[in-house]
Amino acid sequence: MTMSSSIDRSPSHANRRRVVVTGAGGLCAVGNDAASIWRAVAAGTSGIAPITRFDAEGFETRFAGEVKGFDPASELGRKESRRMDRYTQLSVAAAREAAVQSGLDIRSEATRVGVLVGTGMGGMETFEAGVETLLTSGPKRISPFFVPMMLPNMASGTVSIDLGAKGPNFGTVSACASSAHALGEATLMIRSGIVDAMVAGGGEAAITRMGIGGFNAMGALSTRNDDPEAASRPFDLERDGFVLAEGAAVLILEERGHALARGATVLAEIVGYGTTDDANHMVQPAPGGEGAARAMNIALDDAGVTNDEIDYINAHGTSTQLNEKLETQAVQRVFGERAGTIPISSTKSMTGHLLGAAGSMEALITIAAMDASLIPPTINQVTPDPDCPLDTIPNTARPGEIRFAMSNSMGFGGHNVSLVLARADQRAP
Amino acid sequence: MNSRDDSNESPPRVVVTGYGAISALGLNAGCLRLGVRADTSGLRTITRFDATDYPTSFAAEVLDFDPGAVLDRKQARRMDRFTQFASVTAREAVAHARLDVAADSTRVGVVVGSAFGGVETFVQTADTMLTKGPKRISPFAVPMTIPNIAPGMIAIDLGARGPAFAYASAFASSANAIGEAMRMIQSGRADTMIAGGAEAPITGIMMAGFAALQSLSRRNNDPSQAVRPFDLYRDGCALGEGAAMLVLERRDQAVARGATILAEFAGYGSTGDAYHDVQIAPDGDGLARAMSNALEEAGLSPGEVGYLNAHGTGTTMNDELETVAIKRAFGDSARRLPISSTKSRTGHLLGAAGALETVIAIQALEDGILPSTLNLETPDPACDLDYIPGASRPQSIDVAMSNSMGFGGHNVSLLFRKPSGF
Numbered sequence: 001m002t003m004s005s006s007i008d009r010s011p012s013h014a015n016r017r018r019v020v021v022t023g024a025g026g027l028c029a030v031g032n033d034a035a036s037i038w039r040a041v042a043a044g045t046s047g048i049a050p051i052t053r054f055d056a057e058g059f060e061t062r063f064a065g066e067v068k069g070f071d072p073a074s075e076l077g078r079k080e081s082r083r084m085d086r087y088t089q090l091s092v093a094a095a096r097e098a099a100v101q102s103g104l105d106i107r108s109e110a111t112r113v114g115v116l117v118g119t120g121m122g123g124m125e126t127f128e129a130g131v132e133t134l135l136t137s138g139p140k141r142i143s144p145f146f147v148p149m150m151l152p153n154m155a156s157g158t159v160s161i162d163l164g165a166k167g168p169n170f171g172t173v174s175a176c177a178s179s180a181h182a183l184g185e186a187t188l189m190i191r192s193g194i195v196d197a198m199v200a201g202g203g204e205a206a207i208t209r210m211g212i213g214g215f216n217a218m219g220a221l222s223t224r225n226d227d228p229e230a231a232s233r234p235f236d237l238e239r240d241g242f243v244l245a246e247g248a249a250v251l252i253l254e255e256r257g258h259a260l261a262r263g264a265t266v267l268a269e270i271v272g273y274g275t276t277d278d279a280n281h282m283v284q285p286a287p288g289g290e291g292a293a294r295a296m297n298i299a300l301d302d303a304g305v306t307n308d309e310i311d312y313i314n315a316h317g318t319s320t321q322l323n324e325k326l327e328t329q330a331v332q333r334v335f336g337e338r339a340g341t342i343p344i345s346s347t348k349s350m351t352g353h354l355l356g357a358a359g360s361m362e363a364l365i366t367i368a369a370m371d372a373s374l375i376p377p378t379i380n381q382v383t384p385d386p387d388c389p390l391d392t393i394p395n396t397a398r399p400g401e402i403r404f405a406m407s408n409s410m411g412f413g414g415h416n417v418s419l420v421l422a423r424a425d426q427r428a429p
Numbered sequence: 430m431n432s433r434d435d436s437n438e439s440p441p442r443v444v445v446t447g448y449g450a451i452s453a454l455g456l457n458a459g460c461l462r463l464g465v466r467a468d469t470s471g472l473r474t475i476t477r478f479d480a481t482d483y484p485t486s487f488a489a490e491v492l493d494f495d496p497g498a499v500l501d502r503k504q505a506r507r508m509d510r511f512t513q514f515a516s517v518t519a520r521e522a523v524a525h526a527r528l529d530v531a532a533d534s535t536r537v538g539v540v541v542g543s544a545f546g547g548v549e550t551f552v553q554t555a556d557t558m559l560t561k562g563p564k565r566i567s568p569f570a571v572p573m574t575i576p577n578i579a580p581g582m583i584a585i586d587l588g589a590r591g592p593a594f595a596y597a598s599a600f601a602s603s604a605n606a607i608g609e610a611m612r613m614i615q616s617g618r619a620d621t622m623i624a625g626g627a628e629a630p631i632t633g634i635m636m637a638g639f640a641a642l643q644s645l646s647r648r649n650n651d652p653s654q655a656v657r658p659f660d661l662y663r664d665g666c667a668l669g670e671g672a673a674m675l676v677l678e679r680r681d682q683a684v685a686r687g688a689t690i691l692a693e694f695a696g697y698g699s700t701g702d703a704y705h706d707v708q709i710a711p712d713g714d715g716l717a718r719a720m721s722n723a724l725e726e727a728g729l730s731p732g733e734v735g736y737l738n739a740h741g742t743g744t745t746m747n748d749e750l751e752t753v754a755i756k757r758a759f760g761d762s763a764r765r766l767p768i769s770s771t772k773s774r775t776g777h778l779l780g781a782a783g784a785l786e787t788v789i790a791i792q793a794l795e796d797g798i799l800p801s802t803l804n805l806e807t808p809d810p811a812c813d814l815d816y817i818p819g820a821s822r823p824q825s826i827d828v829a830m831s832n833s834m835g836f837g838g839h840n841v842s843l844l845f846r847k848p849s850g851f
Contacts (some may be wrong), residue, residue, distance in 0.1 A: 094437070128555055130634055138482065139484075139637035146634075158706065161704065162704045166702060167701060169838065181475065214571040276535070277590055277593035279588050281585070414585070
């Protein structure tokens with residue numbers, strides 16, 4: 001076994017601090033709390049529908065994965081919620097749910113609890129509205145809340161204020177890998193002993209004119225306007241782009257001894273984290289999936305898990321032609337002959353692509369799947385792509401034990417993150 | 430494969446072997462050194478857009494910047510200004526360090542802090558969308574805007590294949606990036622990190638946004654006198670733009686390859702106020718904890734710090750509460766500690782401020798010259814420490830600290846010491 005990549009001062013896996021998940025909260029197109037999200041994903045339900053957040057007439061894509069029925073004023077308070085961009089509102093709601101579930105008394109050990117909430121875009125709706133005001137009404141009409149609301153660190157800042165966490169506090173930004181980075185970096189901070197617990201995850205709310213228009217300009221979005229629920233079809237031959245979605249997912253990560261001492265329920269353990277960069281192209285993954293494969297290998301090595309111990313992979317699987325081709329090659333590089341038989345699904349087929357919040361949402365789903373011994377499906381699998389000869393759990397969930405799972409994320413800029421999660425009962429004590 | 434265990438140092442010691450900087454004081458770190466030492470102000474009336482109707486019409490702009498002179502011209506056109514700054518300074522830092530990234534590319538990472546990312550691109554895109562419709566948006570709009578494209582493009586330009594991403598903590602972003610990069614090397618995840626920050630906020634929307642917050646000085650008739658940290662008549666900060674990047678590496682690697690060690694990384698503290706979105710906690714507790722954590726990690730007592738580059742924005746609230754925090758962390762040593770804010774010269778580089786001021790602090794260590802605080806003429810009774818008024822002060826020091834704070838309650842303190850042979 002090579003030395004771990006943890007930042008603890010002792011190199012071996014055996015005596016490093018272990019990091020467990022004691023709370024999970026989330027909102028996305030298929031549900032407004034973690035339990036609802038899992039029920040919908042387990043049932044193979046699509047959350048994709050026509051856009052209601054703005055008038056999408058004239059846009060090439062007119063559907064998305066919107067969070068439905070979320071009333072920020074009643075959830076977070078009328079005055080408070082008006083001073084938050086939607087991505088921060090969603091992040092705070094998810095963080096509250098996670099904190100309540102964990103039962104962690106954050107305020108009583110405030111300086112030992114940090115916050116790390118990643119986002120790809122930050123306060124897009126606020127930014128867009130601010131620029132429109134500037135162009136139509138002039139500089140003196142800009143609100144004093146414009147800057148703080150649009151900043152990409154404000155989810156982390158606001159969550160810390162809301163929960164009273166005074167430890168290290170910042171956001172990670174790596175496009176669609178942002179919240180996967182947040183979970184990985186938070187894990188390492190706990191291992192190192194700098195903190196005992198972290199509130200970590202991601203939030204995104206980019207279903208705006210600029211979000212849809214910008215990704216449309218890249219040819220990145222599905223334009224299946226006549227059948228939105230069938231639009232997100234990762235690994236299917238007829239896939240034509242990703243479906244933009246919004247939401248947030250936040251986990252409470254805690255040093256294992258700390259969690260056990262206070263009698264907390266352990267939901268899962270984060271055992272491995274790998275992160276690399278392709279250094280290849282602004283928006284395209286490296287040929288052969290080299291960077292992503294390297295991240296997976298580092299994560300396995302960090303976890304002390306061999307590739308045949310992985311029972312399930314939650315793929316990045318965006319539903320673009322290029323992503324799945326190269327992600328398949330990356331999985332083949334790491335898992336060799338097993339690549340064709342290991343269960344691998346993309347839950348983006350149901351939730352859409354939460355961009356910076358995708359990694360933590362998929363970690364949340366993976367944890368629920370491990371707990372339920374049920375492997376979530378990839379829906380909309382009609383015509384297999386010969387370039388993706390994988391077991392994608394087509395259309396319906398499949399019962400199966402998941403002792404160790406991997407969740408992969410990739411972002412524009414060549415960022416790759418792989419997380420390895422262990423079921424709560426693995427490796428005890 | 431992921432890390433190496435060929436050293437007796439545990440954790441490995443981390444040193445600085447190169448840096449680069451672009452600011453209103455000039456297009457490289459040498460210009461920065463001269464401009465800081467000569468007490469030059471970089472604040473002038475804005476030329477990047479017509480700011481006549483704005484409450485504040487000056488800033489610290491980078492002048493005569495031609496990214497195509499350094500980078501591939503076509504590549505540079507596909508970068509927002511903040512990424513151009515980042516890429517050019519990363520090249521400078523790597524050249525300064527005489528680092529061969531390709532020699533061990535998977536062991537070299539890139540982290541960059543930026544508060545906003547590609548503001549100019551975002552604004553132009555919004556304008557296009559509103560006036561011409563969504564179908565006229567450029568395919569480069571999204572990738573040019575996202576804050577993580579700076580580390581992404583540096584990784585491509587230099588061929589660095591280790592961990593790469595961006596940090597966001599508003600005006601502490603690049604200080605967090607540098608501190609976390611140090612941790613990545615300590616933990617064995619990388620041997621070398623290119624770390625820093627970049628920002629290009631001098632646009633109508635940000636000038637209007639910060640004016641609405643009452644953050645900006647309105648001394649439009651006298652920009653060079655406008656930013657007056659710790660002065661009784663201070664009335665706000667000025668926006669600045671630019672970038673700064675450091676090469677951090679394992680000390681044993683630097684020694685083995687014969688690199689010049691400019692400074693050793695001594696400590697890093699990062700905390701949250703959990704108090705208010707734009708205000709600083711009134712007891713200064715968050716920043717004080719960041720400074721104390723950095724000192725504790727370094728194993729240094731407060732009296733051993735020879736210079737503090739303050740966040741010192743020149744707003745009434747910041748300078749007063751930073752003083753409270755310094756007293757809290759340094760106790761009796763606070764009165765003997767030379768402190769200055771160099772934002773009076775460079776403006777406030779927002780997410781890039783921490784990195785630029787880290788370079789300034791390291792240059793103070795190298796040169797034994799402590800930068801002054803410009804425009805400190807009438808001391809504020811609430812700010813009663815040694816802020817180096819008047820002219821830069823020749824004084825040899827062994828340890829330098831740099832503070833950063835950001836909206837959202839983020840506090841970072843970084844600590845560097847003179848390289849030693851042991």
